[in-house]
Amino acid sequence: xDLFQANNIVKDYAGFLALSSVSISxxxxxxxxxxxxxxxxxxxxxxxxxxxxxxxxxxLFFEGRPLKADDIYxxxxxxxxxxxxxxxxxxxxALYLAQLKGMSKRDALKSLKYWFEKFEIQAWWGKKVEELSxxxxxxxxxxxTVIHQPKLLIFDEPFTGFDPINTNLIKNEILELKKQGTTIxxxxxxxxxxxxxxxxxxxxxxxxxxxxxxxxDVKERFKTNTFEVVYRGEAPGMKHHxxxxxxxxxxSETSRFNQMKIQLNDGQSNNELLGALMNQFEIVxxxxxxxxxxxxxxxxxEESNRENKL
Amino acid sequence: MNKSILILKREYxxxxxxxxxxxMTLLVPIMMAALTILPTYxxxxxxxxxxxxxxxxxxxxxxxxxxxxxxxKFHYIPEQEYNEVSKNFKSDKYYALLFIPTxxxxxxxxxxISDKQITFDVKNLVTGRIENIIEAEKxxxxxxxxxxxxxxxxxxxxxxxxxxxxxxxxxxxxAVKSSTELAMAIGYAAGFLIYMFVFIYGTMVMRGVxxxxxxxxxxxxxxxVKPFQLLFGKIVGIGLVGLTQIAIWMILGSAILTGVTxxxxxxxxxxxxxxxxxxxxxxxxxxxxxxxxxxxxxxLDIIQMAGNLNIPLIIFSLFFYFIGGFLLYASLMGAIGxxxxxxxxxxxxxxxxxMPLIFSIIILxxxxxxxxxxxxxxxxxxxxxSPVTMMVRIPYGIPAWQIILSMSLLIATxxxxxxxxxxxxxxxxxxxxxxxxxxxxxxxxxxxx
Numbered sequence: 141x142d143l144f145q146a147n148n149i150v151k152d153y154a155g156f157l158a159l160s161s162v163s164i165s166x167x168x169x170x171x172x173x174x175x176x177x178x179x180x181x182x183x184x185x186x187x188x189x190x191x192x193x194x195x196x197x198x199x200l201f202f203e204g205r206p207l208k209a210d211d212i213y214x215x216x217x218x219x220x221x222x223x224x225x226x227x228x229x230x231x232x233x234a235l236y237l238a239q240l241k242g243m244s245k246r247d248a249l250k251s252l253k254y255w256f257e258k259f260e261i262q263a264w265w266g267k268k269v270e271e272l273s274x275x276x277x278x279x280x281x282x283x284x285t286v287i288h289q290p291k292l293l294i295f296d297e298p299f300t301g302f303d304p305i306n307t308n309l310i311k312n313e314i315l316e317l318k319k320q321g322t323t324i325x326x327x328x329x330x331x332x333x334x335x336x337x338x339x340x341x342x343x344x345x346x347x348x349x350x351x352x353x354x355x356x357d358v359k360e361r362f363k364t365n366t367f368e369v370v371y372r373g374e375a376p377g378m379k380h381h382x383x384x385x386x387x388x389x390x391x392s393e394t395s396r397f398n399q400m401k402i403q404l405n406d407g408q409s410n411n412e413l414l415g416a417l418m419n420q421f422e423i424v425x426x427x428x429x430x431x432x433x434x435x436x437x438x439x440x441x442e443e444s445n446r447e448n449k450l
Numbered sequence: 451m452n453k454s455i456l457i458l459k460r461e462y463x464x465x466x467x468x469x470x471x472x473x474m475t476l477l478v479p480i481m482m483a484a485l486t487i488l489p490t491y492x493x494x495x496x497x498x499x500x501x502x503x504x505x506x507x508x509x510x511x512x513x514x515x516x517x518x519x520x521x522x523k524f525h526y527i528p529e530q531e532y533n534e535v536s537k538n539f540k541s542d543k544y545y546a547l548l549f550i551p552t553x554x555x556x557x558x559x560x561x562x563i564s565d566k567q568i569t570f571d572v573k574n575l576v577t578g579r580i581e582n583i584i585e586a587e588k589x590x591x592x593x594x595x596x597x598x599x600x601x602x603x604x605x606x607x608x609x610x611x612x613x614x615x616x617x618x619x620x621x622x623x624x625a626v627k628s629s630t631e632l633a634m635a636i637g638y639a640a641g642f643l644i645y646m647f648v649f650i651y652g653t654m655v656m657r658g659v660x661x662x663x664x665x666x667x668x669x670x671x672x673x674x675v676k677p678f679q680l681l682f683g684k685i686v687g688i689g690l691v692g693l694t695q696i697a698i699w700m701i702l703g704s705a706i707l708t709g710v711t712x713x714x715x716x717x718x719x720x721x722x723x724x725x726x727x728x729x730x731x732x733x734x735x736x737x738x739x740x741x742x743x744x745x746x747x748x749x750l751d752i753i754q755m756a757g758n759l760n761i762p763l764i765i766f767s768l769f770f771y772f773i774g775g776f777l778l779y780a781s782l783m784g785a786i787g788x789x790x791x792x793x794x795x796x797x798x799x800x801x802x803x804x805m806p807l808i809f810s811i812i813i814l815x816x817x818x819x820x821x822x823x824x825x826x827x828x829x830x831x832x833x834x835x836s837p838v839t840m841m842v843r844i845p846y847g848i849p850a851w852q853i854i855l856s857m858s859l860l861i862a863t864x865x866x867x868x869x870x871x872x873x874x875x876x877x878x879x880x881x882x883x884x885x886x887x888x889x890x891x892x893x894x895x896x897x898x899x
Contacts, residue, residue, distance in 0.1 A: 154893050190673040192880070217673040221882065223666030228464065239456055240674040284670070 461687025
């Protein structure tokens with residue numbers, strides 16, 4: 141079931157088209173990666189979901205019914221541009237933000253206690269935010285985002301400012317939240333974290349959605365039938381590129397193994413390829429090269445930019 | 451609405467709990483009290499030192515007429531002692547030595563000798579006393595010369611002091627005693643108070659908005675509340691901080707003044723007596739005597755005239771223009787705070803907004819001088835200047851329709867301004883790193899949400 145859905149969202153800032161008929165649907169208890177280069181329109185879409193701005197046209201659905209103002213309390217948002225009141229004490233501030241999200245003071249205190257203990261930051265409660273390091277403040281911010289147990293969480297670049305240990309901590313928290321049934325929209329430029337966390341992605345470029353799908357499907361779609369073969373022995377016949385169903389892209393030799401990167405010709409199956417290889421030499425390993433999200437991102441965005449220029 | 455109250459509470463409490471607020475709020479009345487009291491107190495304190503001045507007067511003109519003046523005493527010495535003392539003056543027995551030359555009536559000169567620098571007060575006192583005595587002497591001589599009987603009395607009767615009673619005809623045609631000075635004083639004070647309040651707290655709203663923008667917390671907050679609620683909560687919260695401060699100032703100020711007046715009461719009476727005795731001598735004495743009952747009359751008059759002022763109207767309009775002016779300017783300042791990224795930009799953008807406010811202070815005096823003139827009228831109708839200007843005019847008593855029109859215009863403008871500020875604010879707070887022009891801001895007004 142889709143927890144959230146946006147249909148044909150259009151947003152125009154006085155002549156600048158920020159979103160042009162963008163649709164996404166986010167499955168319940170999944171992590172949805174919202175990707176795209178800078179200035180593509182991701183933040184605008186996120187602000188529309190948060191009802192910070194309204195779309196010019198298009199429909200928004202939450203739990204299958206049109207999005208309403210109160211749904212804001214079911215959403216937690218960690219914006220890319222984020223901060224805290226510098227002069228305010230950590231605990232007081234967290235309490236304030238939780239109350240703004242509709243929690244009662246008592247519930248907020250209880251919940252905050254749980255999270256502060258979990259992150260082992262009870263000692264910060266009475267400190268002013270300006271005394272904290274950036275990473276520490278980010279932790280507090282993460283807590284204030286999830287404190288009211290929203291059904292939908294939106295993280296915009298959640299890992300900036302964290303060291304690898306804390307990045308891992310937050311990553312695990314996000315996955316834990318997903319396991320508990322929270323739906324997450326995750327926007328980042330860090331493609332390796334997309335691969336680790338996301339189930340589904342949508343890629344926006346120049347105000348248009350240019351790619352959408354399950355992460356495995358997307359990668360499958362962009363594979364180029366390239367394989368890496370490690371073998372022992374000589375392969376004299378292949379050097380002439382005769383009578384084989386593939387192209388050799390790269391070839392390298394080490395003292396123990398030889399290795400090549402090959403691309404299967406169109407219309408040929410993997411088994412045919414293997415058959416052809418087996419005749420030549422002893423295969424040590426055979427692996428299909430699936431493109432990383434990073435490669436997919438660059439490939440798709442560059443292609444779309446080329447098309448837009450024409 | 452609930453959220454606005456939450457915001458309002460935070461805005462209010464964080465500011466009221468600030469050390470700078472507490473210090474300012476407590477310190478200002480104390481300082482004001484100190485500033486008014488200290489000079490009086492010092493004047494009372496001053497010169498309690500007993501000084502004896504030796505006087506040698508071969509002319510016998512001023513002999514015995516000087517009289518002891520408070521802590522300054524005069525001691526007449528014969529020629530013999532004068533010769534002794536003047537040769538080698540040491541201020542062990544006498545503070546100074548006053549010598550009246552025989553030709554004083556023509557030269558107008560005398561000598562005051564000491565081995566120390568004569569204090570200003572002593573010099574003044576001695577000069578004044580001798581002047582009075584010599585003048586009286588000369589007058590006596592002239593009168594004797596002319597030989598007109600009772601000339602002195604006749605001259606005295608010329609002396610005139612006019613007291614102009616300004617009477618304002620009330621609505622029912624009855625004559626109402628009014629005080630131009632009192633109306634002016636109240637108008638000034640009220641106008642200035644509004645100016646200060648609007649300026650200080652309007653700027654505070656701007657700073658608050660800028661703080662939220664530059665610390666980047668604003669996007670987090672407006673994902674929970676509407677931008678307008680945030681701006682509204684902030685403006686009202688800060689307005690209440692201002693009212694709190696002024697209320698504390700009023701209470702503390704009057705408490706301190708009452709306390710001090712009671713404490714100083716005796717002292718100041720003493721000073722008055724002292725002053726009177728200094729002035730005494732011939733004609734000055736009679737003048738003072740005449741002035742004393744007149745002074746009492748003034749106090750009575752002020753009380754009576756204050757009764758004739760429309761106090762409830764003044765208080766009501768003070769609060770009205772206080773709040774109205776603040777809402778108007780605070781929403782504009784909030785809009786500016788949302789649009790800018792840096793302090794320099796803020797200063798630049800603030801100028802056109804604060805201009806009318808500064809203008810209303812510049813014309814304050816002109817308005818107070820002529821509260822019915824066209825400048826006063828128009829400035830009290832235009833909402834950007836009316837809070838200060840109208841407050842200056844109201845104590846003079848102006849037609850009701852003008853007050854109603856001015857207030858209605860202000861209310862209408864406040865609604866317009868708040869609407870406009872809300873529009874600018876919601877776009878501005880999320881706009882970073884862009885040099886903002888007025889044209890750009892005008893465009894924001896037409897953004898849909």
